[in-house]
Amino acid sequence: xxxxxxxxxxxxxxxxxxxxxxxxxxxxxxxxxxxxxxxxxxxxxxxxxxxxxxxxxxxxxxxxxxxxxxxxxxxxxxxxxxxxxxxxxxxxxxxxxxxxxxxxxxxxxxxxxxxxxxxxxxxxxxxxxxxxxxxxxxxxxxxxxxxxxxxxxxxxxxxxxxxxxxxxxxxxxxxxxxxxxxxxxxxxxxxxxxxxxxxxxxxxxxxxxxxxxxxxxxxxxxxxxxxxxxxxxxxxxxxxxxxxxx
Amino acid sequence: xxxxxxxxxxxxxxxxxxxxxxxxxxxxxxxxxxxxxxxxxxxxxxxxxxxxxxxxxxxxxxxxxxxxxxxxxxxxxxxxxxxxxxxxxxxxxxxxxxxxxxxxxxxxxxxxxxxxxxxxxxxxxxxxxxxxxxxxxxxxxxxxxxxxxxxxxxxxxxxxxxxxxxxxxxxxxxxxxxxxxxxxxxxxxxxxxxxxxxxxxxxxxxxxxxxxxxxxxxxxxxxxxxxxxxxxxxxxxxxxxxxxxxxxxxxxxxxxxxxxxxxxxxxxxxxxxxxxxxxxxxxxxxxxxxxxxxxxxxxxxxxxxxxxxxxxxxxxxxxxxxxxxxxxxxxxxxxxxxxxxxxxxxxxxxxxxxxxxxx
Numbered sequence: 214x215x216x217x218x219x220x221x222x223x224x225x226x227x228x229x230x231x232x233x234x235x236x237x238x239x240x241x242x243x244x245x246x247x248x249x250x251x252x253x254x255x256x257x258x259x260x261x262x263x264x265x266x267x268x269x270x271x272x273x274x275x276x277x278x279x280x281x282x283x284x285x286x287x288x289x290x291x292x293x294x295x296x297x298x299x300x301x302x303x304x305x306x307x308x309x310x311x312x313x314x315x316x317x318x319x320x321x322x323x324x325x326x327x328x329x330x331x332x333x334x335x336x337x338x339x340x341x342x343x344x345x346x347x348x349x350x351x352x353x354x355x356x357x358x359x360x361x362x363x364x365x366x367x368x369x370x371x372x373x374x375x376x377x378x379x380x381x382x383x384x385x386x387x388x389x390x391x392x393x394x395x396x397x398x399x400x401x402x403x404x405x406x407x408x409x410x411x412x413x414x415x416x417x418x419x420x421x422x423x424x425x426x427x428x429x430x431x432x433x434x435x436x437x438x439x440x441x442x443x444x445x446x447x448x449x450x451x452x453x454x455x456x457x458x459x
Numbered sequence: 460x461x462x463x464x465x466x467x468x469x470x471x472x473x474x475x476x477x478x479x480x481x482x483x484x485x486x487x488x489x490x491x492x493x494x495x496x497x498x499x500x501x502x503x504x505x506x507x508x509x510x511x512x513x514x515x516x517x518x519x520x521x522x523x524x525x526x527x528x529x530x531x532x533x534x535x536x537x538x539x540x541x542x543x544x545x546x547x548x549x550x551x552x553x554x555x556x557x558x559x560x561x562x563x564x565x566x567x568x569x570x571x572x573x574x575x576x577x578x579x580x581x582x583x584x585x586x587x588x589x590x591x592x593x594x595x596x597x598x599x600x601x602x603x604x605x606x607x608x609x610x611x612x613x614x615x616x617x618x619x620x621x622x623x624x625x626x627x628x629x630x631x632x633x634x635x636x637x638x639x640x641x642x643x644x645x646x647x648x649x650x651x652x653x654x655x656x657x658x659x660x661x662x663x664x665x666x667x668x669x670x671x672x673x674x675x676x677x678x679x680x681x682x683x684x685x686x687x688x689x690x691x692x693x694x695x696x697x698x699x700x701x702x703x704x705x706x707x708x709x710x711x712x713x714x715x716x717x718x719x720x721x722x723x724x725x726x727x728x729x730x731x732x733x734x735x736x737x738x739x740x741x742x743x744x745x746x747x748x749x750x751x752x753x754x755x756x757x758x759x760x761x762x763x764x765x766x767x768x769x770x771x772x773x774x775x776x777x778x779x780x781x782x783x784x785x786x787x788x789x790x791x792x793x794x795x796x797x798x799x800x801x802x803x804x805x806x807x808x809x810x811x812x813x814x815x816x817x818x
Contacts, residue, residue: 295661299654317465318664
């Protein structure tokens with residue numbers, strides 16, 4: 214494997230007796246698009262929150278971009294972008310103001326910020342929406358904007374938690390174009406999704422069932438191993454025995 | 460520094476876009492300061508009186524006349540027996556019954572003393588208490604044959620005992636507290652509800668920068684509310700602070716930090732605006748009712764006075780009255796200043812410690 218950027222070993226999170234994420238061990242290489250799959254309630258978001266420094270693990274080890282997730286969380290935060298399941302730009306600020314704000318708190322200089330904003334707007338075709346409140350633009354735009362804001366500071370890794378939930382197939386496709394562009398710029402993508410066609414776009418995927426990672430390989434290798442015609446089928450074989458579901 | 464400017468710019472944009480916050484900051488102090496002092500008046504008037512005159516003499520008539528002439532009472536019923544009069548209490552027509560016994564006049568002339576009976580409907584405690592006291596005072600003064608000892612009372616600092624002059628600074632104190640406390644408490648919780656706080660938490664932003672970014676905008680709003688309040692009290696009630704306005708602003712500056720700190724601390728404990736609202740209400744009710752605005756702190760029991768010492772509002776109400784009515788100087792406010800500064804430091808430190816970027 215190329216340079217490793219995410220490395221976890223036996224990473225576990227318990228809430229009382231409930232083991233939300235159980236002994237997760239995986240490695241993600243630089244520039245890779247890594248699909249983090251699992252049924253609802255399997256523990257994907259919990260695991261991702263630990264990797265982002267939003268939640269402290271109960272046990273296990275992990276390093277993100279070379280920093281330890283127990284002691285160097287604030288350093289990790291400079292190197293990562295995060296897009297949560299819940300849409301989380303400020304709806305009462307305009308598109309432009311959101312870009313200024315999030316770029317600003319990551320310490321981008323005025324000049325860098327102006328360049329980034331210009332490129333972002335060109336890229337997404339947002340010129341007409343720049344002065345509109347984010348709350349008033351369509352969901353598809355919001356998701357694309359959210360992603361662009363999450364990578365505005367050129368992070369090493371971007372974590373995406375179900376970024377394409379509830380958007381139409383065309384927008385999903387455009388969204389994945391953004392992901393590919395970011396990946397080709399060397400940003401590692403760590404993405405959770407429920408859409409198995411999206412899983413096919415990933416370099417490698419892991420599948421979580423009941424808090425544990427039960428499979429980890431490239432989509433084609435997994436299909437061969439499970440003698441399945443599609444990722445849908447692979448997922449079905451693994452997840453149907455799950456005890457936990459929402 | 461740049462981070463704080465970025466945070467402030469964002470907060471102010473959101474505040475100016477939120478019409479209800481602007482209305483709360485500008486309209487609320489104006490309306491409340493105009494309406495509340497008119498209603499929140501300690502004087503009780505229009506007490507309904509039922510009289511049972513068993514004597515029907517010239518003296519008893521004079522007594523009744525002087526009661527009515529006092530202006531506090533309204534004759535609701537004039538009955539021939541206590542039983543009849545009691546009916547008017549039961550039907551809520553009367554608040555008090557004055558029973559003048561038979562031979563009232565002759566006893567008074569012969570022995571120089573006579574007892575009368577007063578029955579009070581004590582459901583409305585304030586009205587009953589004051590009504591009974593007024594009535595007793597009138598009856599005591601009535602006795603013409605005794606030498607009456609008159610004492611000359613001089614009301615310093617508020618010579619006409621104008622309740623508005625007394626109430627307005629107190630109500631302004633509560634307004635500043637309410638607006639500052641609620642706005643700051645609800646603000647962080649709103650970010651939790653909409654999920655935007657996740658985006659902040661995953662960024663390298665420092666905790667104390669974030670808290671300062673929340674504190675400063677509401678501190679400025681609090682000062683605006685206070686200024687509007689001072690203007691209204693001058694324009695409507697002609698109240699001009701006897702003491703230094705700078706001293707007032709100096710105290711408010713520290714006081715707002717304390718109240719905002721409480722709001723921020725509450726918001727770090729709560730996940731929804733509803734929870735934050737109820738917790739703030741809990742504190743506000745205690746702060747207001749035990750702040751010395753309605754009930755003098757000195758007449759509270761010992762344990763309650765201990766509680767009042769931890770009530771920032773009581774310090775502000777007291778300082779407002781001291782500076783505005785009495786013209787007190789900084790030297791006389793040292794204890795108030797120290798206590799309030801203490802609250803500010805402790806509450807904000809707790810808010811920073813308890814605001815966690817992780818869960």
